[in-house]
Amino acid sequence: MRSPTPNNSNNPMAGVIAAAGRIILGKDRQVRLALACLLARGHLLIEDLPGVGKTTLAHVLAQALGLHFQRIQFTSDMLPADILGVSIFDRASGAFNFHPGPIFSQLVLADEINRATPKTQSALLEAMEERQVTAEGQTRPLPAPFFVIATQNPAHQIGTFPLPESQLDRFLMKIELGYPDRAAERELLAGADRRELLAGMAPCIAPAELQAHQEAVRHVHVSDALIDYVQALVAYSRASADWQTGLSPRAALALLASARAWAWLAGRDHVLPEDIQTVLPGVAGHRLRPAGDGPAAGNIARLIEAVPIP
């Protein structure tokens, strides 16, 4: 599939994309996908090798959107309380005081999530899903907007607990960053330190604005023809022998939400077939398990090539 990169200087997010592009070189498409994920009120999983800029991407987004940012580095000895927070007895007041954990932020970077034990992973994922934390019988809402970017190393790396499918499903999208191309890498090597650039970056929009944009995305028009298209895509994924199981209705909803966000980012008030095709690998990739073991098995491109556009 080909990626439409329309001229969208009139879009309120254009500034964010441009600012991020100055720091993360040559990854315009991934930045847009991450933004689309955020605008669709989903959470993002980035899977790639260490050192390709996963953490930097999260930092940049937080900075550019002016969100309160916390980073949690996952380790194998981490406990749920390290994320959610604990109640500590305060001798002076004679009562338990809740000390909120790092999850009480607007943008949480859960770094190397697959290094933690399943118990800790699921504490984070439940909070992501519910958008609230229940500890010691009391439910505390998480701030809004609430956006988690989790990174994980490819599962075959040593010392990891790969996320089960049911947990993967909680991420709206999974993207890969990949190595930068030759020109971008040269610019990176020759240019200024990324951390300095990041520190000098000013927020492009206000947090309240972001919520308004999220609301606008929900009202992007999706025609009946495209709902047919989404249905045909999930039906094909279920009937095809390429994958062990097909896409769920939740996946279909995720596909529509992501496509709306992508269309909105492109400055349109309606979704085009290309929007669906563009977000499909990110939305479906981590939800479909290939049936065969060949290199072509389970390639999402085959799904796109098999279903005609209505």
Next chain:
Amino acid sequence: MAKTNSPPLAPAQTWWLLATGFSAIAPLAPHVQLWLGAAAMLALAWRGGLAWYRQPLPPRWLLVLLVVAGSAGVLLQFRTLLGQSPGVALLILFLALKQLESRTARDGLAIVFLAFFLALSQFFYTQAIAAAIASAVAILVATATLLALTDHRPTPLTLLRRAGSMLLQAMPLMLLLFVLFPRIQGPLWALPRDASNAVTGLSDTMAPGSISRLSQSDAIAFRVRFPGAVPKQQQLYWRGPVLSEFDGRTWRPRQSQPRPRLPYDAPASGGIDYEITLEPHGKNWLFALELPGQPPEDTLATSDFQLLTREPVTVRQRHALRAYPDLHAGRDEPEGLRERALNLPSGSNPRIRALAAGWRANAQNDDDVLRQAETFFLRQHLIYTLSPPRLGEQTADEFLFDTQQGFCEHFANAFAVAMRAAGIPARVVTGYQGGEVNPVDGWLTVRQYDAHAWTEVWLPQRGWLRVDPTAISAPARIDFNLAAAVPEGDPLPLLMRADLSWLRDIRFRWDAVTNTWNQWVLGYNPERQRDLLRRLGMSTPDVQSMTAALATLSGLALLALTAWTLRQRRRRDPALALWERLSKRLARQGLARAPTEGPLDYATRVAAALPQAASEMQAIAALYGRLRYGPGTPAMLDELRRRVASFRP
């Protein structure tokens, strides 16, 4: 085979091909030699094993050896490679062995086409419903395999469903061809049938044991439909071969020339109309209800009042007949024939001769003799049984005086011998007696176990008169059926046993279904076709008009389909129609739109290829995207129409 550039078979396709082979060969297995079926199944199992363990296919020399050995086997079995049975045998072998050398989708096609052919060849052997179902299954599997050969990714269920819906779509055409394609009389293929020898049924001679051997068979002899009420059980004598020649043990028919008319005239009124559907029995007897009226045009009659078909009954036949149950005929029987009907070999059955001489001495006339004989048979307390003791040389004597147990042929034999000994011309008539009305559809079914033999005597004033000696000793046989008449403990055919009434119930239902199938599918012959077409309003249903009707109706069906498709097109989005028109125009320049290409992608590609039209193309694509997928307005549609019309790539 390996030199083609056809793609190699995927594992799923191999399994599909095996399923096709199995479903085509398995229904044929009961009809071919055991070794053939076993060899074919072994080859399939071998291929399955190789696929399962991912082993390579056998080498070419081994396959050549197998083909040669198989063909030699067929040659040895049939002494020829031509003809129906050897041809089917070869096809089975090739279908099975082809699996072992199939590497590409193209080989798979060969298997599928062979399977389509084999699925039909079943009808050489049987045309029953089960065969039709089996070949429908084989065709469904073969069609699904055909789909799998182009795309094996969908699940088996999806492929089967798709194949099923394709076959269903072909159904109207199939029905049209069935009804309108000009019919040919006779078997489908003019090949000699080698199966008719094995058919059970009456033979043209009668000796002790020849009819009781049929008593265990519940195979259907014929079915009868009476438009009016079914006559009483005692009147249902279905006349078969008439046996007048006796050599002391065996009764044989007299040699006579069949004629187009019976030697008597039927009365103008009082007949019973009925329609008989004969199962194939290999002879040309037409078991008519006594006494038959004049034979219909395509049948013959004998001087013994028997109706005959012109050709032996090798396929199911239907005839409309009329019977006169109260008619007696033959008063003017020639004297020579009456003399022959008195023949008894000298020295046969001395005890009956002595007895008959006594009756004759006490009698005024033939009627008296007959009455005394009937009384004697009644007083002898003869036992009607399915397992009579074996008889020696003088069959009638021994039955009447020693064993006193017998089946209907013993009774008829003894009575005819006694009558001849007393000087009354007598002969034996074989056929069927009774039958059973199927409560499901009201048809009377006559089975092999209804086979019967009775006697006819000639009296000067009355002609030939039916006397059934079985009815004297065992009236229940005639009034009810076999089961009611034989002693308890005699082995009865399965369907007559009182404790298996549920089985009979199922059998009745199944019979009714089979009969409908026979009447309407298998029995759809040229006459039925003509009748139906005439009723549908075709005045002269000959080959020309049928072909014309077939062509017209197929044309109309195609027209309707086209109209429907066009309508579907017209009902579609006008923006889409414009977009497709534009794509078609660009396709002529080598810029065809892929079915999975969205408007923006297509516009980008076209713009890159045709820089002079780039901006116009982008504008059109944006308009189309808005109209088709977004909130478009009628004004935008007009603009799109204008822009597409003036677009010059």
